[in-house]
Amino acid sequence: MGAHPYVGAGVVRNEDAQLLTGRAIFVDDVHLAGTLHAAFLRSDFAHGRLLSLDTSAARRREGVIAVYTAEDLGDYWCHGPLLVPPPPIAGLTFNTATLVPLARDRVVHVGEPMAVVVAESRYIAEDALEDIVVDIEPLPVVVGLEEALAPDSPVIHEALGTNVAAHAVQRKGDYEAARSEAHTVVSRKFSYDRGVAGSLENRGILADWNPRNEELTVWDTTQAPIPIRNGLAERLGLLQSQVRVVAPFLGGGFGPKMMMFYPEEVLIPWISMRLGRPVKWIEDRAESFFATANERLQLHEAELAVDSEGRILGVKDVFLHDSGAYDPYGITVPINTQCTLLGPYRVPNYYSEFTAVFTNKTIVTPVRGAGRQHGVFVMERLLDFAAKELGIDRVEIRKRNFLTPDEFPHNHEILFQDSAPLVYDSGDYLPAMEKAAEMIGYREFLEEEQPKARDAGRQLGLGIVSYVEGTGIGPYEGARVSVEPSGKVQLATGVGTQGQGHFTTFAQIVADQLGVDVTDVNVATGDTREFSWGTGTFASRGIVVAGSACHEAAIVVRKKILALASEALEAAEDDLELADGVVRVKGSDLSISLGELAVRANPLRGTVEPGAEPGLEATSYFGPARGTTASGVHAMIVEIDPETSEVSIQRYVVVHDCGRLVNPVIVDGQIHGGVAHGIGNAFFEELVYDDQGQLLNASFMDYLLPTATDVPHMEVAHVETPSPLNPLGVKGVGEAGAIPVGALYAQALEDALQGAVEILEMPLSPGRLFDLVHGTPSDPEAAS
Amino acid sequence: MEITLTVNGVEHRADVEPRLLLSDFLRHALELTGTHVGCEHGVCGACTVLMDGAAVRSCLVFAVQADGCELATVEGLAPGGGELHPIQDAFREAHGLQCGFCTPGILMTLVPFLRENPDPSEAEVRAALSGNLCRCTGYQNIVAATRLAASKMREVEV
Amino acid sequence: MKPAPFEYRRPDTVEEVLHLLAEYGDEAKLLAGGQSLIPTMNFRLAQPAVLIDLNAVKGLDSVDEADDGGLRLGAMVRQAAAERSALVAEKVPLLAETLPFVAHAQIRNRGTIGGNLAHADPRSELPAVMLALGASVRVRGPDGERSIGAGDFFTGFFGTALEEGELLTEVVLPPAVEGGGQAFLEVSRRLGDYAMVGVAASVVCDPAGRCHRASIALLSVGSRPMLAEQASACLVGERPSSAAVLAAGHAAGNKDIDPQADMHASVAYRRHLATVLVRRALTAAFERAGCVMGEGAS
Known part of the structure; x- marks a missing residue:
């Protein structure tokens, strides 16, 4: 084993055997004797006065143990935390309306919980929901974003007196001055809608209060077990050490399983404490559409000012953002939109203004990409229109505006979601664009393939777009590495895991430092008893922040190993090498195993030197100064059936830069999944609300996730510009694939249609495409 | 209602309420939690098991209907002793899973598919998988793993 | 749930x-x-x-050749069994061709032919196939047994001619005739979804090459599967031609059907799809019937 044999290699995953054989434990797989099952009564109305709830019949039903309404919660009823306070943007308006555990006198979206039934089985609990008599006086409903701001609009949160959740302006330079000198200004209105995260596993919580040792254990489908532990302890009046939160294997996260303190998440532990029994709630798919956060519509009015060569002089963007009924996650999503819009380009002047709006719909919080795709869509579309107007090739206009490697770090002079200035750490965009153009056969397509296809009556189009993505934000993560007497290594970290391969990539990082087999590094993650400090897995930060912490801790343990081995082998540290689980004096047979050293480091007799620590163990923390910037170029070729408007993807190319690759197979897998999610957003997925705030497609029958026949084979290549902000040189990749697909699809469609229509909206179904091309009216509900 | 059925070769007798879904019976009565539940309306495929050899959605069958049937779940796939079934092995080798939640349903869909189609094309594999949703992988490595599994199984046959 | x-x-x-x-x-x-x-x-x-x-009821799951050379399918024949049946493929190729469009393999392993028809979902494929083929169903009830033609069976949105107390026991498909050809086409959002529009077409040409019969059934275009009568009228008695099938497509899309908008397709899009699919399905059906298509009106 040479130096760093694992980082950079596509090793198979340590966790797979468990997952493939059905042994892996997900939250609903935890069975505790005496468990009770909860079901929530949810509002059928989007907006209304909750006049009364009669739960008496439900309480009388056989098998029902308890029923709680807001009134029954007493002091426990309160507004939840503001999870991400907004960055300190000058002149910011921010109106807070955080979640409540159960609606008390108002319901503000369909599916808002009003009561919870606890019964011997979930079947009985659902029976009892039908026993509850609800009296709601419907109120006028706020659905559209522009309507929400109209002076005569009903107000959702009366105490705020407005439906404005936030208003923010971020500026760089002087856009108006730049505009006055522009050769060409293109301006358009855009609408970009997104949908659910769509984890195959819904949310779930099992809480077990043990009254004898006064400890609460909570199994939770959370991406952030430590913040949940801390928040629950505070809310329940317990010590943090009395609460253990376990996020076991999770069936996907994609954002909405972050530290949300959802109503169910704060109620189930409280109920377990009241009843002294384990209580489980497993979200079903029907409730997930209403009860779990998603992303939705933004409406943009944007313009791009360029000189005669197509060089960007400035961008102005004013947009509305749908917050849904509450805004517990602050303004992370629209801030991401604002910051990601700038892309890989040199934008000397920028004016960006958004208004986040409360509506009578499920809350909006980050979903894979988290507002970034909206920004990329606006910028890439504007560049396409500018290129067309100036007669410049679309690849060429992008190349002319790319930041060059000598411009890094590049400060965009606005604030990012982590409240730090938006500074790109590193990047090299031109090679990625050239590689993507080469892989997709850009020139050959435009000069040969497309004209030939057009002559044959076929509609073939190509898209090629680029984007950057802020990843790997702080504040910090930690890791503890310890060598056990067996010679195997235990690695603990606080972030949860939802399929990213942490059991393998973290092990690779540590195995390289300690010279052990990657399968001999056992990773514990997502259990607050294993590791008590950190935030969680979101914002494409796992490998960047937690991975770096693993690296740092492993380096400290390596030093301890070498120091101890130097004594044991009576050799200078410089003469030692770590490989195959032993420390060896270079060029000799003299060696000692890590297990033996671990035993020596923890003696039963004798003395440990003053100031020394027992064991071969270290805990380290890593906190980046700010996020690191990943980037990419995607290209696709589509064919439209001119008669049916069906669209098929012929080719899909990704050139991505996430710095150094820890495990290229896993990285490619992350990109594949992201692209598939993006294809869903572009082609299939849309939450369709009617004018009463009713969701019309709350099932997997009607809300369409892409299947194996909808996602094409993807060709993925990499450019590697290491990040200077962490010791591994890595950048995040979890969200990347999902970000540019809408912009890409729009460009490819326009190209196929030879500019017959401008694509200013996403998603775009074949039916909507047909209506756009033929000027026929789409269904009013579907168009809302 | 009394039922008797065989799961992974083991006979079980149970008294079940007629409305109990087979998925819940397997997961919670027999504690065979490898079969996952993702939608309970027959779209996602996570709960796919074999019922008398045919892949079915266990959320769309009542446990009482499995009376007298032979069922197979993901727990019965590996031959035991730490070994993996060739399909499982191929999924590991080709990184055909990420969060692994949809995986058991996909494996159980593929068992009869590969039995009937020992050398499927990519298009055939994709069509066979179209009744199983995966949100993590973009299907690419699942397709690759399936074709790898087919080749492994053909080798075993020879 | x-x-x-x-x-x-x-x-x-x-x-x-x-x-x-x-x-x-x-x-x-x-x-x-x-x-x-x-x-x-x-x-x-x-x-x-x-x-x-009904899963334990004996005698409802057989696939048999009928006395007239057609096919008798027990109501409880699984869709997957019909899909794999050599007899179905031989006797009713249109049914074999259509079954893979019905949801997904796991669903077809449980779903039955009779259950699908009795459910009478206007978006379902099999009712349209039955209409196009002129199939009938046998039902048993308190007053004995009777036969209902497919055209009379589907009465409205999830509605059938089954009376209270009646059970659909068998589907009877007429024998193939010389000069016949069929085709099924649909456009759906994803493979296995209910189609936005689907067409089952069955044509018969006489030895002189004229269209003797054309049954064109559409799904997802109204409250029940429907036969496009005006489209048929464009063809019957005529020598099939690209102009005739085009006219039939337009008649179907613009006159025969009464589609509704939903979140997947507007009325205009559904009419347009019907126009295209009817033309395409007829073209394929005539080709399979061995009919040589002319260019224009004969």
Whole structure:
């Protein structure tokens, strides 16, 4: 084993055997004797006065143990935390309306919980929901974003007196001055809608209060077990050490399983404490559409000012953002939109203004990409229109505006979601664009393939777009590495895991430092008893922040190993090498195993030197100064059936830069999944609300996730510009694939249609495409 | 209602309420939690098991209907002793899973598919998988793993 | 998403089924494959008091050649069994061609032919196939047995001509005729979804090469599957030509159907798809019938 044999290699995953054989434990797989099952009564109305709830019949039903309404919660009823306070943007308006555990006198979206039934089985609990008599006086409903701001609009949160959740302006330079000198200004209105995260596993919580040792254990489908532990302890009046939160294997996260303190998440532990029994709630798919956060519509009015060569002089963007009924996650999503819009380009002047709006719909919080795709869509579309107007090739206009490697770090002079200035750490965009153009056969397509296809009556189009993505934000993560007497290594970290391969990539990082087999590094993650400090897995930060912490801790343990081995082998540290689980004096047979050293480091007799620590163990923390910037170029070729408007993807190319690759197979897998999610957003997925705030497609029958026949084979290549902000040189990749697909699809469609229509909206179904091309009216509900 | 059925070769007798879904019976009565539940309306495929050899959605069958049937779940796939079934092995080798939640349903869909189609094309594999949703992988490595599994199984046959 | 409680009965014979139907009336629901009923029950949109499971009933799952050379399919024949049946492929190629469009393999392994027809979903493929082929169903009820032609069977949105107490026992498909050809096409959002529009076309040409009969059934274009009569009129008696099938497509899309908009397709898009699919399906059907298509009107 040479130096760093694992980082950079596509090793198979340590966790797979468990997952493939059905042994892996997900939250609903935890069975505790005496468990009770909860079901929530949810509002059928989007907006209304909750006049009364009669739960008496439900309480009388056989098998029902308890029923709680807001009134029954007493002091426990309160507004939840503001999870991400907004960055300190000058002149910011921010109106807070955080979640409540159960609606008390108002319901503000369909599916808002009003009561919870606890019964011997979930079947009985659902029976009892039908026993509850609800009296709601419907109120006028706020659905559209522009309507929400109209002076005569009903107000959702009366105490705020407005439906404005936030208003923010971020500026760089002087856009108006730049505009006055522009050769060409293109301006358009855009609408970009997104949908659910769509984890195959819904949310779930099992809480077990043990009254004898006064400890609460909570199994939770959370991406952030430590913040949940801390928040629950505070809310329940317990010590943090009395609460253990376990996020076991999770069936996907994609954002909405972050530290949300959802109503169910704060109620189930409280109920377990009241009843002294384990209580489980497993979200079903029907409730997930209403009860779990998603992303939705933004409406943009944007313009791009360029000189005669197509060089960007400035961008102005004013947009509305749908917050849904509450805004517990602050303004992370629209801030991401604002910051990601700038892309890989040199934008000397920028004016960006958004208004986040409360509506009578499920809350909006980050979903894979988290507002970034909206920004990329606006910028890439504007560049396409500018290129067309100036007669410049679309690849060429992008190349002319790319930041060059000598411009890094590049400060965009606005604030990012982590409240730090938006500074790109590193990047090299031109090679990625050239590689993507080469892989997709850009020139050959435009000069040969497309004209030939057009002559044959076929509609073939190509898209090629680029984007950057802020990843790997702080504040910090930690890791503890310890060598056990067996010679195997235990690695603990606080972030949860939802399929990213942490059991393998973290092990690779540590195995390289300690010279052990990657399968001999056992990773514990997502259990607050294993590791008590950190935030969680979101914002494409796992490998960047937690991975770096693993690296740092492993380096400290390596030093301890070498120091101890130097004594044991009576050799200078410089003469030692770590490989195959032993420390060896270079060029000799003299060696000692890590297990033996671990035993020596923890003696039963004798003395440990003053100031020394027992064991071969270290805990380290890593906190980046700010996020690191990943980037990419995607290209696709589509064919439209001119008669049916069906669209098929012929080719899909990704050139991505996430710095150094820890495990290229896993990285490619992350990109594949992201692209598939993006294809869903572009082609299939849309939450369709009617004018009463009713969701019309709350099932997997009607809300369409892409299947194996909808996602094409993807060709993925990499450019590697290491990040200077962490010791591994890595950048995040979890969200990347999902970000540019809408912009890409729009460009490819326009190209196929030879500019017959401008694509200013996403998603775009074949039916909507047909209506756009033929000027026929789409269904009013579907168009809302 | 009394039922008797065989799961992974083991006979079980149970008294079940007629409305109990087979998925819940397997997961919670027999504690065979490898079969996952993702939608309970027959779209996602996570709960796919074999019922008398045919892949079915266990959320769309009542446990009482499995009376007298032979069922197979993901727990019965590996031959035991730490070994993996060739399909499982191929999924590991080709990184055909990420969060692994949809995986058991996909494996159980593929068992009869590969039995009937020992050398499927990519298009055939994709069509066979179209009744199983995966949100993590973009299907690419699942397709690759399936074709790898087919080749492994053909080798075993020879 | 757990179903409400119900009483479960599992009769062995058709007689017992009829007896139970008589006993429970509209409190009872028949459970065939359950692939549409059970989801509805899981959502608690359906809460039948009694479920009569047909899966143990003997004699409802055979696939036989009929005396006239057609095909008799027991109501409880699984869609997957029909899909794999050599007899189905030989006798009713249109059905074999269409079955892979019905949901997904796992659903077809449970779903039955009879259950699908009795459910009468206007978006479903099999009712349209039955209409196009002029199939009939046999039903048994308190007053004995009767036969209902497909054209009379589908009466409206999820509605059939089945009377209270009646059980659909068999589907009877007429024999193939010389000079016949069929085709099925649909456009759906994803493979296995209900189509936005689908077409089952069955044509028969006489030895002189003229269209003798054209049955064109559409799905997802109204409250029930429907035959495009005006489209047929463009063809019958004519020598098939690209102009004639184009005219038939337009007649179907613009005159025969009465589609509704939903979140997947507008009225205009549905009409347009019907126009295109009818033309394409007819073209394929005539080709399979061995008819040489002319260019223009004959």
